[in-house]
Amino acid sequence: MRMPHPTPTSQPLPFESDRAPVPSLEPAMAVTPAAIAAFDALVHELHPDAARVDATRLQRLAAWLSAMPKEDARAVVDQRLQRLQELRAMLADPDWDCEPGVRARLDKLLAYVDDGDDLIPDRIPLLGLLDDVLLIELAWPAFAEEAEDYRDFCAYRELRHPHANGAELRASWVRERLDEIALLQQRVRVHEHHYAPAFHAAQSPFRVT
Structure with missing residues (x-):
């Protein structure tokens, strides 16, 4: 059994839940098996011990997000994007010498998120960011330790x-x-x-x- 990993927020995405029925994807969100496989390969390049990504789990997660009140769904997305902005700041901070392996993985994560035509095109309202926040969630253990060190460093710098x-x-x-x-x-x-x-x-x- 896999051990739990750090997540970018205190409320993890219910990605590995297998209890809910499998809904049909919206036509605009339809993705090919090859595209999902490529996404899964990127996830595991960033964090080899991450959960596997398949169509069923992706569909369930999309249905879960779509069923939420709009404000709550937006918060789920924004909280994870905010953690990503912290990682961007870490990379850009001249006072922080980011570990080379973390920097290389983070560059790949940012390249994916900044691509608007990825697994789920960003032009789709709300759900277009689902793959971006899922990538952040599943890859987070690769960055968690350095992100927390950087957060502590910033607090130290500001205070002392x-x-x-x-x-x-x-x-x-x-x-x-x-x-x-x-x-x-x-x-x-x-x-x-x-x-x-x-x-x-x-x-x-x-x-x-």
């Missing part, structure tokens, strides 16, 4: 050094976080340390005379 920049700022952030980890580890060791020597269960450490 709002006018600083460059490699020295990031080095300062790393040093402070390592110091925090070392302090936490020391507290754990102190908590677990036995000040009195261990004695055999039958032997009392004290003797009354």
